[in-house]
Amino acid sequence: MKKAQMQGGETIAVMIIIVVLIIIGLVFGLGRTTEKIEKDANQIDFLNSIRIAIKVTNLQEIKCSRANSGGNTCIDKYKVLSLSELIKENNEAYVIYQGIFENTQIKINEIYPGTETYTIYDYNDSINKSRTATYVPILLWDPIKDTKQFGIMEVATYN
Amino acid sequence: MINKKNAQMEIMGLLVIVILVIVGLLLILTFDTKENKQKSESTKFSYEQLTGTFGSTFMETTAPCNEIMRDMISDCAFSKEIICEQEESCEYITYTLEEIANKTLGLAGINHTIKISSNTNESIIIINNTGCIEGNSITKTTPIATSYEPIRLDLIICK
Amino acid sequence: MKNKKAQIEISFNWIFILIVGGAILMFFIILSNVITTDAEKTANIKTTERLKTILSAAENNEESIKELKELGYEATFLCEFGQLYYQIKDKNTEPEIITTNTLFVPKTIGKSKLNAWSTTYQAPYDITTTLLLTDEKTMYLFDNSSDSAKKIYYAFPEEISKELIDLSSNKITFEDQGHRKYIFVTGTNPEPQIAPPNLKQKITIIKIPQNTNQGEIKFYDYKEPNYGELETSTKAFTTQEILQGAIISGDSELYECTLNNIHQREKIIAQMNIKRIELINKTYDSRHKCSIYFSTTILTEPLNGIINALENFDTDYINHGNNIEELNKLNNELRRISCPMIY
Numbered sequence: 001m002k003k004a005q006m007q008g009g010e011t012i013a014v015m016i017i018i019v020v021l022i023i024i025g026l027v028f029g030l031g032r033t034t035e036k037i038e039k040d041a042n043q044i045d046f047l048n049s050i051r052i053a054i055k056v057t058n059l060q061e062i063k064c065s066r067a068n069s070g071g072n073t074c075i076d077k078y079k080v081l082s083l084s085e086l087i088k089e090n091n092e093a094y095v096i097y098q099g100i101f102e103n104t105q106i107k108i109n110e111i112y113p114g115t116e117t118y119t120i121y122d123y124n125d126s127i128n129k130s131r132t133a134t135y136v137p138i139l140l141w142d143p144i145k146d147t148k149q150f151g152i153m154e155v156a157t158y159n
Numbered sequence: 160m161i162n163k164k165n166a167q168m169e170i171m172g173l174l175v176i177v178i179l180v181i182v183g184l185l186l187i188l189t190f191d192t193k194e195n196k197q198k199s200e201s202t203k204f205s206y207e208q209l210t211g212t213f214g215s216t217f218m219e220t221t222a223p224c225n226e227i228m229r230d231m232i233s234d235c236a237f238s239k240e241i242i243c244e245q246e247e248s249c250e251y252i253t254y255t256l257e258e259i260a261n262k263t264l265g266l267a268g269i270n271h272t273i274k275i276s277s278n279t280n281e282s283i284i285i286i287n288n289t290g291c292i293e294g295n296s297i298t299k300t301t302p303i304a305t306s307y308e309p310i311r312l313d314l315i316i317c318k
Numbered sequence: 319m320k321n322k323k324a325q326i327e328i329s330f331n332w333i334f335i336l337i338v339g340g341a342i343l344m345f346f347i348i349l350s351n352v353i354t355t356d357a358e359k360t361a362n363i364k365t366t367e368r369l370k371t372i373l374s375a376a377e378n379n380e381e382s383i384k385e386l387k388e389l390g391y392e393a394t395f396l397c398e399f400g401q402l403y404y405q406i407k408d409k410n411t412e413p414e415i416i417t418t419n420t421l422f423v424p425k426t427i428g429k430s431k432l433n434a435w436s437t438t439y440q441a442p443y444d445i446t447t448t449l450l451l452t453d454e455k456t457m458y459l460f461d462n463s464s465d466s467a468k469k470i471y472y473a474f475p476e477e478i479s480k481e482l483i484d485l486s487s488n489k490i491t492f493e494d495q496g497h498r499k500y501i502f503v504t505g506t507n508p509e510p511q512i513a514p515p516n517l518k519q520k521i522t523i524i525k526i527p528q529n530t531n532q533g534e535i536k537f538y539d540y541k542e543p544n545y546g547e548l549e550t551s552t553k554a555f556t557t558q559e560i561l562q563g564a565i566i567s568g569d570s571e572l573y574e575c576t577l578n579n580i581h582q583r584e585k586i587i588a589q590m591n592i593k594r595i596e597l598i599n600k601t602y603d604s605r606h607k608c609s610i611y612f613s614t615t616i617l618t619e620p621l622n623g624i625i626n627a628l629e630n631f632d633t634d635y636i637n638h639g640n641n642i643e644e645l646n647k648l649n650n651e652l653r654r655i656s657c658p659m660i661y
Contacts, residue, residue, distance in 0.1 A: 082593035143658035
C-alpha cells in the first residue's frame with residue numbers, strides 16, 4: 001500500500017514538474033517573440049533616423065546656389081530663415097514637410113562665428129520626449145556678406 | 160533491489176530532463192545578451208558625419224576679418240602676413256580650431272588631436288584634446304593645396 | 319489485489335501519458351503558430367523597409383541609374399487622397415504610404431530586377447529629385463518614326479527594358495515576350511483597335527508632343543472589364559524629366575498623383591524664395607546696387623506667376639514654362655552683376 005502510494009506520489013510529482021516546465025517554456029517563448037518584434041521596431045526607428053538625416057542634408061531648397069557651394073554641405077542662411085518661417089506660418093507647408101521630415105526636429109546651430117540656433121522643423125508632439133540626434137558639420141552661407149560660418153545641422157528623431 | 164534500481168533510474172531520468180532544460184535556457188539567455196546593435200548604427204553614422212567632414216568644413220569657414228581659414232592656414236605655414244582681430248594667423252587658427260572642435264567633437268564625446276602639417280614642417284599647429292595612445296587612433300586627413308606646398312589637416316580620433 | 323493494483327496503475331499511466339502528451343503537443347502547436355505569425359510580420363516589415371530603403375537610397379543619388387536586386391514580392395501602387403500607396407500583391411496587408419512623394423512607378427512591379435533612375439526636376443532651380451522606378455518585366459517600346467520618341471529612347475538608360483519598333487503602320491505586331499506590361503511611346507494618335515486582342519490588357523500607349531520640354535501627354539489604355547476601345551486621358555508636363563516620369567509610370571492616375579505632389583513642393587519652394595527676397599530686401603541699404611531687384615517685384619513676379627500657373631497646371635502649363643524662363647534670365651542677370659542669386 002505504502003509502495004503504491006509512493007509510486008502514485010512520484011507520478012504526480014513528475015507530472016507537476018513537466019507541466020511547470022511546459023509553462024515556463026511557453027512563457028519564455030512568447031516573451032522572446034514579443035521582444036523580437038520590439039527589436040525589429042527599434043531597428044526600423046534607427047534606420048529611419050539615418051534615412052531622414054541623409055534626406056535633410058541633401059535638401060535642395062536650403063542648399064547654396066551652385067556657384068557658391070563648393071564640395072561641402074553648404075546651406076543658404078536666408079533660405080533657412082525663410083523656410084523655417086514658412087513652415088511655422090503655413091499649415092500646408094508644415095504638412096508637406098511633415099511627410100518628408102516625419103517625427104524629427106531639425107536645427108541649424110551656428111558654431112563659429114556666432115551662436116544663433118535656427119529651428120527649421122519640429123514635430124509638435126509633446127508626448128515624445130526622448131530623442132536620438134545626428135550631427136552634420138555644414139557651412140552656413142550669408143549671400144549678402146558672402147561669408148561662410150561653421151555650423152552644425154542637428155537632426156533629432158523622437159523615439 | 161530491482162525496485163530500488165528502477166526508482167533510481169526514474170529519478171535520474173527526471174534529473175536529466177531538468178538539466179537539459181536549464182542548459183537550454185542558459186544557452187538562449189547567452190544569445191540574448193547581444194548589445195543593442197541597432198542603436199550603435201545610428202551613433203556610428205553620426206560619428207562618421209561629424210568626423211568625416213570636419214576638416215573640409217573648417218577650411219571653408221570665413222573669419223570675422225573676412226579671411227577664409229584655408230588662406231589663414233597657408234599664411235601661418237609660409238608667409239605670416241595676415242592679422243585677424245589683432246592676432247597673427249597661427250594664434251588665431253589655433254584658438255578658433257580649438258573652440259570649434261570643443262563645441263562639436265568635444266560635446267559629442269569624441270577625443271581628438273588636430274594636427275596641421277606640411278612636408279617641411281611636421282607641426283604647424285597641434286591641438287591636443289586628451290591625447291591618443293599610439294596605435295589606438297584613426298586619422299581623417301583633409302589636404303590643402305597652397306601656392307607653396309601642400310598642407311594637411313589631420314584629425315586624429317581616439318578609438 | 320495486486321493484479322487490480324497493477325491494472326489501475328497501467329491505466330493511470332496511460333491517462334497520464336495522454337494528458338502530458340496532449341499538453342506538450344498543444345504547446346508546440348501554439349508556439350509554431352506564434353512563430354509563423356511573427357515570421358510573416360517580420361517578412362512584411364522587411365519587405366516594407368526594403369522598399370523604403372531602396373526608395374531612400376535611390377532618391378538621394380543625383381542623376382543616376384541603379385540596378386537593384388530582385389524584389390521577391392509583387393507590389394501594386396495606387397493613389398488615394400492624393401498620396402501614393404503600395405500594397406504587396408496577394409497578401410492581406412494594409413496599403414502602405416510612400417513617403418517618397420516624387421516617385422514615378424508603373425502600377426505593378428516586382429518578382430524581377432528593379433531599376434531605380436533618379437533625375438533632378440528643375441523649375442528653374444532644383445525642386446526635388448524624382449525617382450523613376452521600374453522593373454525588368456515592364457517593357458518600353460519607342461516608335462522609330464517619331465523624333466521625340468527616339469529622343470526619349472536614347473535618353474533612357476540601357477539598364478531599362480526598352481526597344482525601338484516600327485509603329486508607322488499604326489498596328490502593333492510583336493510577340494509577347496512574357497513581360498507584365500508593354501508601354502508604347504509614339505508621336506502619333508493610335509488607332510482604336512491597334513493591339514492584338516490577347517495583349518490588350520498588358521498595353522498602354524503614350525502619345526508625346528514634338529517638344530519634349532513642354533506640352534501634353536495622351537495616355538491610351540484598354541480599360542477593364544472588356545478591354546474594348548482605347549480610352550484617353552490627357553495630362554500636361556514641363557521639362558523632359560517629368561515627361562520621362564510619365565512614360566516610366568505609364569499610368570495617368572499615378573502620374574498625376576506624383577506630379578501634384580511635386581507641384582505642391584514647387585509651390586512651397588517658390589513661396590520660400592519670395593520670403594527670402596523679402597528678407598534680403600530688409601537687409602539691403604536702398605542705395606545698394608542690388609536693392610532694385612529685391613525691393614521691387616522684378617523677382618517676385620515670375621515666382622508668383624509660377625505659383626498661379628500651378629493652380630491649373632493642365633491648362634496653364636505654358637505660363638508655367640514662360641515664368642521659369644523669365645526667372646532663369648533674371649538669375650543670370652543677378653550673377654552677372656554679383657548680386658545674391660535666387661539659385
